[in-house]
Structures are given as structure tokens and as C-alpha cells.
Amino acid sequence: MELRNFPHWTVCDDIKTIILSLGPGPKRVRVIHYDPEPSLSIARAYFQEEEERDAIQKALAGYEISPGYVLKLSALPRTMLASRMFRKVKDLLLA
Numbered sequence: 001m002e003l004r005n006f007p008h009w010t011v012c013d014d015i016k017t018i019i020l021s022l023g024p025g026p027k028r029v030r031v032i033h034y035d036p037e038p039s040l041s042i043a044r045a046y047f048q049e050e051e052e053r054d055a056i057q058k059a060l061a062g063y064e065i066s067p068g069y070v071l072k073l074s075a076l077p078r079t080m081l082a083s084r085m086f087r088k089v090k091d092l093l094l095a
Contacts, residue, residue: 001026001053003043004072006065008034014065015043022059024052038069044076 003015012029019026026045033042047053053075063071 001045001047001057002074002076003045003060004041004074005038005069006041006043006071007038007069008036008041010041010043010065012043015045018060018063018065019045019056023055024049026056039072050075 006015010031012031015031016026016029019029024047026047028046029043030046031041031043033040035041045053045056047056057073057075060071060073065071
């Protein structure tokens, strides 16, 4: 999931804490780009399951990370290779 429109002082742990307070936690959070212009700041949160990502995206709709900074979210499509790898790992863990 891609997140935009957050203040430049936001760190990965801030984003991860917000997500964890709403539901399943991400496997990884990464800030790709900090910018003084909030709409240009970009972070990504990676989830193991698309359903988890979708639930968090719905819960974060309209979320104001700081006064005047409403998060803008978009779901990133999972690649076919990543989907296959996640299924194989999940199958191995459940076996």
C-alpha cells in the first residue's frame, strides 16, 4: 500500500504504529521519499495478505496523521511472482 500526504518528520515507526492500532500489522514499512511538500512524501507498507492490506486501507480512509495532513492511500498490485512465493511460504508453514 502506498501512503502520501504526511509531514516530513514522520518516521516508519509512526506509520507502523498507526496501522497496528487499526488492525493487522504490515510486514514492513518504508519511507521512500521525504519532502517539505507533504503531497510529495511517499511511504509504502507491505502486507503478507491482500485482504489485510485492503482492510487497513479502508480503516485509514480519511485518517489525519497530523492536523491538516489527511493520508492519501492507494493499493499497489502484487506481482505474480510475489503472489506465488507468498503462497509457497504459507503452504510450507501450514504443512
